[in-house]
Amino acid sequence: MGLQAQLWRGIAAFRFASLAYAAVLLVVDRANYDRLVLAWAVLAGMTGWTVATSYAYAVPARRTRALLTADVAVTAAALLSTLAVQRPGEGSAMPVTATWAAGPVLAWAVAYGRRAGMAAAIVLGLCDIARHRPLSSAYHASALNGPILLLLAGWVVGYVSRLAVQAEQAVQQAAQVEAASRERERIARGIHDSVLQVLALVHRRGIEAGGEAAEIGRLAGEQETALRTLIAAGSVAPLAPGELDLCRLLSQESSAGVSVVTPAGPVRLGRAAAQETALAVRAALDNVRQHCGPGAKAWVLVEDEGDQVTVTIRDDGPGIPAGRLAAAAADGRLGVSQAIRGRIRDLGGAADISSGPGTGTEIVLRVPRLLDIPSPRPTT
Amino acid sequence: MTEPQVRVMIVDDHPMWRDAVARDLTEAGFEVTATASDAAQALRLVAAARPDVVVLDLGLPDASGVEVTQGILQARPDARVLILSASGEQQDVLDAVKAGAAGYLLKSAARAEFLDAVRRTAAGDAVFTPGLAGLVLGEFRRLAAGQQPDGPAEPQLTEREAEILRMVATGLSYKQIAERLVLSHRTVQNHVQNTLTKLHLHNRVELVRYAIEHGLDSDTPAP
Numbered sequence: 001m002g003l004q005a006q007l008w009r010g011i012a013a014f015r016f017a018s019l020a021y022a023a024v025l026l027v028v029d030r031a032n033y034d035r036l037v038l039a040w041a042v043l044a045g046m047t048g049w050t051v052a053t054s055y056a057y058a059v060p061a062r063r064t065r066a067l068l069t070a071d072v073a074v075t076a077a078a079l080l081s082t083l084a085v086q087r088p089g090e091g092s093a094m095p096v097t098a099t100w101a102a103g104p105v106l107a108w109a110v111a112y113g114r115r116a117g118m119a120a121a122i123v124l125g126l127c128d129i130a131r132h133r134p135l136s137s138a139y140h141a142s143a144l145n146g147p148i149l150l151l152l153a154g155w156v157v158g159y160v161s162r163l164a165v166q167a168e169q170a171v172q173q174a175a176q177v178e179a180a181s182r183e184r185e186r187i188a189r190g191i192h193d194s195v196l197q198v199l200a201l202v203h204r205r206g207i208e209a210g211g212e213a214a215e216i217g218r219l220a221g222e223q224e225t226a227l228r229t230l231i232a233a234g235s236v237a238p239l240a241p242g243e244l245d246l247c248r249l250l251s252q253e254s255s256a257g258v259s260v261v262t263p264a265g266p267v268r269l270g271r272a273a274a275q276e277t278a279l280a281v282r283a284a285l286d287n288v289r290q291h292c293g294p295g296a297k298a299w300v301l302v303e304d305e306g307d308q309v310t311v312t313i314r315d316d317g318p319g320i321p322a323g324r325l326a327a328a329a330a331d332g333r334l335g336v337s338q339a340i341r342g343r344i345r346d347l348g349g350a351a352d353i354s355s356g357p358g359t360g361t362e363i364v365l366r367v368p369r370l371l372d373i374p375s376p377r378p379t380t
Numbered sequence: 381m382t383e384p385q386v387r388v389m390i391v392d393d394h395p396m397w398r399d400a401v402a403r404d405l406t407e408a409g410f411e412v413t414a415t416a417s418d419a420a421q422a423l424r425l426v427a428a429a430r431p432d433v434v435v436l437d438l439g440l441p442d443a444s445g446v447e448v449t450q451g452i453l454q455a456r457p458d459a460r461v462l463i464l465s466a467s468g469e470q471q472d473v474l475d476a477v478k479a480g481a482a483g484y485l486l487k488s489a490a491r492a493e494f495l496d497a498v499r500r501t502a503a504g505d506a507v508f509t510p511g512l513a514g515l516v517l518g519e520f521r522r523l524a525a526g527q528q529p530d531g532p533a534e535p536q537l538t539e540r541e542a543e544i545l546r547m548v549a550t551g552l553s554y555k556q557i558a559e560r561l562v563l564s565h566r567t568v569q570n571h572v573q574n575t576l577t578k579l580h581l582h583n584r585v586e587l588v589r590y591a592i593e594h595g596l597d598s599d600t601p602a603p
Binding site for chain 2: 192193194196197198200201203204205207208221224225228231259261262263264265297298299301302303304305306312314316359362
């Protein structure tokens with residue numbers, strides 16, 4: 001309740017300040033008063049009431065409707081006492097309460113919102129008009145200023161007060177949600193670790209046992225990789241808007257046959273460049289699956305070299321016979337070569353494909369930083 | 381097994397893994413001198429167990445991998461720590477390796493692979509997976525990027541070391557690398573080992589620098 005408490009403290013400060021203002025006015029305008037002693041007595045009463053309400057309003061439990069109503073009544077009485085102490089015909093002068101009369105309007109507005117604030121403003125505004133003698137003299141634009149300002153104050157302060165309460169509730173709710181999700185994350189981490197341990201054990205023992213157990217072990221191994229990838233993706237540093245972490249993007253490709261090897265931290269790259277690079281890597285891995293059979297293994301190495309990002313994809317397959325890529329390109333069957341080279345060239349980078357019998361195929365993608373293509377080419 | 385018995389200590393909070401690893405090691409002729417389920421127990425036992433190799437799980441409940449690795453190496457500087465992790469949390473692995481661990485293996489590694497790793501660790505070789513090679517490469521890049529023009533020189537990889545690490549990171553075995561680069565198997569191993577030694581040294585220098593900067597060395601008695 002930080003904001004509300006501050007608003008109440010603000011009201012108390014306003015009351016003391018306007019009390020001092022009323023006292024100054026009483027000294028300056030003493031010529032306008034028939035019964036100056038009585039006027040000082042009213043001011044003494046106002047002082048007492050200011051101290052009492054400031055003390056009472058400081059604690060939420062004491063801000064009762066009865067007290068707030070009494071506040072309006074006391075202030076109205078002080079305002080109307082102007083009739084008894086001021087010389088008639090001085091209607092355009094400040095009442096004995098001066099700006100102090102706005103106190104209950106602010107209190108009602110903060111406590112119950114803008115409608116309540118305006119209602120209090122109307123009551124006190126009517127009293128302010130009623131103190132004019134003759135009543136018709138109230139029909140001056142300047143005499144109506146006070147009530148109109150009271151009304152505005154009630155509306156604005158009530159509105160701001162509600163807004164503050166709502167904002168505070170929203171912040172509190174967000175904090176609760178965050179605390180809950182952090183707690184859930186903490187619990188999940190423990191569970192994930194235990195599950196990983198079991199999966200790894202089943203994987204290992206199953207493969208060793210052979211036969212049907214080996215199949216179970218293989219399945220456990222797949223889930224183990226998937227869960228490890230999920231955990232790795234869960235812990236990322238916040239990135240600037242328009243940037244993606246290439247490591248996180250590529251870690252989705254990891255499986256029993258594909259190891260994605262990255263530095264410990266994120267590798268930031270412009271959104272379009274990162275997505276295009278990931279698509280090129282996927283094309284390369286699809287190619288490995290297609291040509292090297294299901295048992296083939298592949299490694300994807302991500303390196304952050306400052307001004308450029310290098311991604312190396314290597315497989316342990318039979319390799320591409322010399323000249324086959326060039327021949328395919330010459331035939332118009334562009335396939336892998338086009339999908340990968342084209343994408344990377346569009347990013348201002350280069351793709352090197354090298355292969356030899358027995359050493360598998362190695363594709364090195366070099367993507368410059370800084371340069372980013374605003375709209376990615378449509379995926380093929 | 382006729383090889384001289386290697387003394388191994390196992391630290392893992394999962395009983396089934398502790399038992400499985402201990403059984404595998406014993407069957408393969410290693411001497412399991414102690415097992416511990418948390419960091420406190422491990423640090424209590426390590427001096428008496430006198431292990432050559434400590435097989436350490438990273439996810440211990442009572443301490444981080446860095447703390448356990450440092451504690452073990454302080455109590456027994458001759459021991460070599462082999463990290464065996466289920467989750468492979470990258471930063472944890474990197475931190476533990478910087479703190480002095482000699483190698484890292486995922487728990488999903490096959491038994492033969494694991495036993496070979498323990499054997500190599502005992503022999504003083506660094507056990508690198510492709511994942512660890514990628515982490516170490518990244519760490520040297522990070523250090524190079526943070527090099528201040530007037531600051532102390534950050535450790536750097538030689539071109540050869542970077543080339544070899546890159547090959548390890550893309551799944552090539554030491555044997556394949558040796559063939560490709562026309563080097564001996566031993567030379568490849570030494571290059572890989574060197575990269576870890578540089579990280580360990582750098583880590584120690586950093587700790588000392590930190591201690592001096594923060595006045596932590598002032599409570600040593602004046603001569």
